[in-house]
Amino acid sequence: MANIVKKQELAEIGYLVDQAQQGDKRIREQLIRDYRPFFLRVASSVSKKYLVLGRDDEASIAMLAFDEAINAYNREIGASFFSFAEIVIKRRMVDFFRRRSKGQAEIPLSALECEDSETSVLQRLESKEAFGVLQIQREAEERREEIFRLNQVLSDYGILFADLVKIAPKHKDARERALEVAQILVSEPDLMTYLTNRKSLPLKELEKRVDVSRKTLERQRKYIITLTLILVGEFLYLQEYLKRTF
Numbered sequence: 001m002a003n004i005v006k007k008q009e010l011a012e013i014g015y016l017v018d019q020a021q022q023g024d025k026r027i028r029e030q031l032i033r034d035y036r037p038f039f040l041r042v043a044s045s046v047s048k049k050y051l052v053l054g055r056d057d058e059a060s061i062a063m064l065a066f067d068e069a070i071n072a073y074n075r076e077i078g079a080s081f082f083s084f085a086e087i088v089i090k091r092r093m094v095d096f097f098r099r100r101s102k103g104q105a106e107i108p109l110s111a112l113e114c115e116d117s118e119t120s121v122l123q124r125l126e127s128k129e130a131f132g133v134l135q136i137q138r139e140a141e142e143r144r145e146e147i148f149r150l151n152q153v154l155s156d157y158g159i160l161f162a163d164l165v166k167i168a169p170k171h172k173d174a175r176e177r178a179l180e181v182a183q184i185l186v187s188e189p190d191l192m193t194y195l196t197n198r199k200s201l202p203l204k205e206l207e208k209r210v211d212v213s214r215k216t217l218e219r220q221r222k223y224i225i226t227l228t229l230i231l232v233g234e235f236l237y238l239q240e241y242l243k244r245t246f
Contacts, residue, residue, distance in 0.1 A: 013080075014075055016030070017070055017081055020070050021070065028070060031070060032063060032066060032067060035066065036053065036063070038066075038085075039062045039063060039065065039066040040053065040059060040062060042086050042090065043059060046058075046093040046094070046097075058093065061092050061096045062093065065092035066085055068092070069081070069084055069088040069089070072084075072088065073085070083234045087234070087236065091142075142237060143237045146235045146237050146238055150233070153229055154225075154229065156199060157229075158199070159225065161226075163222070164222075164223070167220075167223050169220060175223075177210075177216075178220050178227060179227055179242070180210065181206060181210050181217070181224050182224050182228040185201075185206075186231045186232055188209075190205075195228065201217060201224060201225065203218065227242070
């Protein structure tokens, strides 16, 4: 994962991914070659066995997923490329194992060859519907996993996820101000260091940077901390929820 990757690599990876997305095939091949140990390690952790590229199907799936992550990565999401790539690889591995476990339940390609066949049309529709159901189930599982992980992080700050409904500001403008405070925290390394080390808001410094009273900051402390942790963590679904909500 990203915590074992050198800081210099983390600084450069965004640039390299941008170049690959813009069509530089040499850099794309370099990324896949240089980070082969990374995507094989992630895939091996899911497969519960040591994988070798060229021998194991799972290894090929992981390489394709890493390439997919290069195409789909967006720095504005907030997660590092390696965190995002790990999620993509794990999803594709889960897809692979689900398809393999279904075995005989899969519709053979020959059934789809005749485009004018009423039977083949029905089979394609049923297959598409089944895929949609699996996609919904998978996303629901991933959202539950994110909430579980967030709850674990919040416990270090004396916050329960279940309490968020009670502590969230009732008015939209108050929630938006809280999000602005959280974004300022994220953008200031010294403030984030204070938060993570002391498990509390740097109220004195925040007062200088935001147009919010100390009393309001104290009242919204748990809510602001929660928003901040979502923004800096590997919580893609929760981050997307914030974008749609605010």
